[in-house]
Amino acid sequence: MDSEKKALAFKAVRAVRVQRYALLSTARKLISAAGRASGLKYGHDFHRTAKCKYIRHGGTSVEVHKDKEHGKAFFANLVTCGSVWSCPVCAAKIQERRREEIAQAIDWAYVNNFQPVMVTLTFPHRAWNKLRPLLDQQAKALQRLRAGQPWEKFKTSVDLQGLIRSLELTHGDNGWHPHTHELWFVRSSVDAALMLPEILKRWQSACIRAGLLDKNNQAQMAAFQVHAVDVKGWCSASDYLAKQDDSRNWGVDREIAKGSTKAGRAKGRHAFGLLADASGTTAAAKRAGRLYMVYIAAMRGKRQLFWSRGLKERVQVEDLTDETLAVESREEADFLGSIDDSDWHTVRTTGAWAPLLDAAEVGGWPAVQALIDRLTLVEISRLEGLLSTA
Ligand SMILES: [Zn+2]
Numbered sequence: 001m002d003s004e005k006k007a008l009a010f011k012a013v014r015a016v017r018v019q020r021y022a023l024l025s026t027a028r029k030l031i032s033a034a035g036r037a038s039g040l041k042y043g044h045d046f047h048r049t050a051k052c053k054y055i056r057h058g059g060t061s062v063e064v065h066k067d068k069e070h071g072k073a074f075f076a077n078l079v080t081c082g083s084v085w086s087c088p089v090c091a092a093k094i095q096e097r098r099r100e101e102i103a104q105a106i107d108w109a110y111v112n113n114f115q116p117v118m119v120t121l122t123f124p125h126r127a128w129n130k131l132r133p134l135l136d137q138q139a140k141a142l143q144r145l146r147a148g149q150p151w152e153k154f155k156t157s158v159d160l161q162g163l164i165r166s167l168e169l170t171h172g173d174n175g176w177h178p179h180t181h182e183l184w185f186v187r188s189s190v191d192a193a194l195m196l197p198e199i200l201k202r203w204q205s206a207c208i209r210a211g212l213l214d215k216n217n218q219a220q221m222a223a224f225q226v227h228a229v230d231v232k233g234w235c236s237a238s239d240y241l242a243k244q245d246d247s248r249n250w251g252v253d254r255e256i257a258k259g260s261t262k263a264g265r266a267k268g269r270h271a272f273g274l275l276a277d278a279s280g281t282t283a284a285a286k287r288a289g290r291l292y293m294v295y296i297a298a299m300r301g302k303r304q305l306f307w308s309r310g311l312k313e314r315v316q317v318e319d320l321t322d323e324t325l326a327v328e329s330r331e332e333a334d335f336l337g338s339i340d341d342s343d344w345h346t347v348r349t350t351g352a353w354a355p356l357l358d359a360a361e362v363g364g365w366p367a368v369q370a371l372i373d374r375l376t377l378v379e380i381s382r383l384e385g386l387l388s389t390a
Contacts, residue, residue: 021353023088023275052081065333073360074328082323086296090326103237108315114185120230123212127175131298137210144206159187162311170268192233200229337365350375
């Protein structure tokens, strides 16, 4: 990459980073308020994301490091929540890596002459559906889809090698919309279009039995036939990842763009789209904030990506937790300096996470120190202003 292109790419990365930290601040406020309302002394104890990149690890000071290869700066010795559902900063880090793993699985399939088939499974939902029961019913339906002799027979007929499932949740005009995108690895000679009727038949019966579909409602049944299952054969890594980008938005920038348009809101917002709409005091902002809290409570502990047993070993993908991936590696990075508690307090109160990392990347430690000096002056005059109006 030439230097001009590199500079542009860096600029884009920085713009997104500002947004991610701003969203994390919104999340922190929402979680802390909910925590205090539930009687906790420290509101941020309510959910780990409220402490993410905010609270330092005991006995150590916050450090700034810079990655040798990419020149990206990052904080060390801070709590890192590792939540792919609730934290815009950790999610970005984790998803960057998960995308590579999925691409690796698809490469593996092509090399070994298996066909990657994308199977999207949805079901009807209404604005009044409560989220938790809906998720339980979805889990039951997914289980039923793959239970019993007929499934074993089907599996053998397509020579199913394994699958990767991505669990997605959005909120739109018709309420909560949990759905899954799956990657199935099947025999190369299978005609994916011919798989559709069998999958649709099984998914329909699974949804009826799980209470997600009413067999006496003809309109609903007809719509289900058209929309509930989508099958695409010989899909590429970009097909699959684009589908996820569309429904869940691995990139916060896209999610924000979507949340801010009416069409985007109708189609459905992911947690970070809700967060983007939750700042401010309007009724719509308050509602978005409440939905975000419902979202993260319901998704807590759920795995976003599931690989069928043995598939990671075959693809040679190491089995690492989200929490592990969210922590930046210090091994290939230069230590720039440490920030003492009072300076860290200033960085937090002025919300300067992203500007500090920008400074570290552009001008190294002297630039970080200069920024902290400026922020301290800003903070002092703000406090003086408060005193004089008191
Ligand atoms: Zn986090």
